[in-house]
Amino acid sequence: xxxxxxxxxxxxxxxxxxxxxAIDTAxxxxxxxxxxxxxxxxxxxxxxxxxxxxxxxxRLTSRPDTIFRLASVSKLIVSVAALAMVERxxxxxxxxxxxxxxxxxxxxxxxxxxxxxxxxxxxxxxGLDYGFTPLGSQYQQARVSSGLDMPxxxxxxxxxxxxxxxxxxxPGKAWSYSLATDVLGAALESAGRAPLPxxxxxxxxxxxGMTDTEFHVSADKVGRLAIPYADxxxxxxxxxxxxxxxxxxxxxxxxxxxxxxxRSYPSAGAGMAGTARDLLSLLEAIRRGGAxxxxxxxxxxxxxxxxxxxxTTSLPGWTYGLGVGVLRDRRLAGVPxxxxxxxxxxxxxxxxxxxxxxxxxxxxLSNTALEGSDGAYPRNLRDAIYYALTSxxxx
Numbered sequence: 001x002x003x004x005x006x007x008x009x010x011x012x013x014x015x016x017x018x019x020x021x022a023i024d025t026a027x028x029x030x031x032x033x034x035x036x037x038x039x040x041x042x043x044x045x046x047x048x049x050x051x052x053x054x055x056x057x058x059r060l061t062s063r064p065d066t067i068f069r070l071a072s073v074s075k076l077i078v079s080v081a082a083l084a085m086v087e088r089x090x091x092x093x094x095x096x097x098x099x100x101x102x103x104x105x106x107x108x109x110x111x112x113x114x115x116x117x118x119x120x121x122x123x124x125x126x127g128l129d130y131g132f133t134p135l136g137s138q139y140q141q142a143r144v145s146s147g148l149d150m151p152x153x154x155x156x157x158x159x160x161x162x163x164x165x166x167x168x169x170x171p172g173k174a175w176s177y178s179l180a181t182d183v184l185g186a187a188l189e190s191a192g193r194a195p196l197p198x199x200x201x202x203x204x205x206x207x208x209g210m211t212d213t214e215f216h217v218s219a220d221k222v223g224r225l226a227i228p229y230a231d232x233x234x235x236x237x238x239x240x241x242x243x244x245x246x247x248x249x250x251x252x253x254x255x256x257x258x259x260x261x262x263r264s265y266p267s268a269g270a271g272m273a274g275t276a277r278d279l280l281s282l283l284e285a286i287r288r289g290g291a292x293x294x295x296x297x298x299x300x301x302x303x304x305x306x307x308x309x310x311x312t313t314s315l316p317g318w319t320y321g322l323g324v325g326v327l328r329d330r331r332l333a334g335v336p337x338x339x340x341x342x343x344x345x346x347x348x349x350x351x352x353x354x355x356x357x358x359x360x361x362x363x364x365l366s367n368t369a370l371e372g373s374d375g376a377y378p379r380n381l382r383d384a385i386y387y388a389l390t391s392x393x394x395x
């Protein structure tokens with residue numbers, strides 16, 4: 001009893017020391033503007049900190065209840081909703097998408113019209129793209145939205161634009177990070193006969209009490225919504241609307257006002273906003289087996305490798321489940337996680353991971369794209385956490 005108590009105190013103290021250092025370094029060097037971080041071990045929150053500015057120019061500090069634009073963190077939430085609907089037999093993973101979206105019938109370059117399944121949407125093997133790179137220039141010409149831009153665009157128009165373009169590959173033959181989750185959201189609306197925000201609220205955020213996680217930030221919550229920033233020199237710049245960024249992924253276009261426009265289609269892949277505490281609630285529910293939103297077999301399917309062994313993602317050592325990245329080979333990936341860790345992030349500056357072996361859950365939401373998701377900060381944060389935990393374990 002005494003040993004366990006002292007170990008718990010040691011863990012909290014070491015996490016505070018090393019994680020604070022990683023956060024403070026990112027803030028002091030002005031790579032990051034504002035952030036909220038939560039760390040849980042076996043369901044116990046052992047670290048929580050909000051730091052920096054939610055609004056730098058307005059001198060408004062980040063708080064635990066600050067709302068951040070989630071970008072691709074949205075994918076996990078909608079994927080959970082999809083599996084909840086599968087459990088209720090409202091649709092099947094092997095349903096052709098055309099069963100639910102009769103007009104969504106993209107063709108291959110040779111003119112063939114292959115069947116795309118719900119499973120392929122969830123694993124990003126549907127042959128779709130995001131259109132960020134020169135290979136996706138047709139997406140830009142057709143004004144296909146990434147779910148980050150084009151406020152007010154309707155779901156119908158978004159699907160028509162995307163469906164008019166040729167597929168990059170035969171469904172099931174290659175992994176390509178894409179707008180597949182947005183198509184999934186449209187299919188869920190059809191299968192559930194309700195708007196996607198209503199389905200997500202009924203199946204996921206409502207049961208978990210995630211009251212600040214939504215597709216639209218209402219007027220009464222705007223004061224808690226973080227201002228978004230983009231990487232810049234000598235420090236991040238406040239995003240314009242729209243805002244364009246050239247990065248390793250290609251050309252990203254953001255429209256921060258999108259989350260404030262209720263007419264914007266609910267982008268299942270990039271369109272939600274929420275808090276770190278809300279996201280931790282979902283991740284912990286999944287880690288513990290899924291209740292009250294999913295059965296344990298569904299959470300296992302969500303978080304295990306769902307790709308054939310011959311398929312690889314764009315991230316060495318990582319594979320993909322039904323809505324999350326899954327670590328297949330830690331040595332190839334060059335990360336301290338154990339194999340089986342699942343994670344993802346979001347382009348507005350977010351990162352999260354769950355290491356089931358260590359019963360470790362980590363959430364980091366920021367308002368700095370892309371430093372908060374793909375810069376030095378998330379790697380430094382990760383390494384600080386493992387160093388603190390490993391040092392305690394070896395003491």
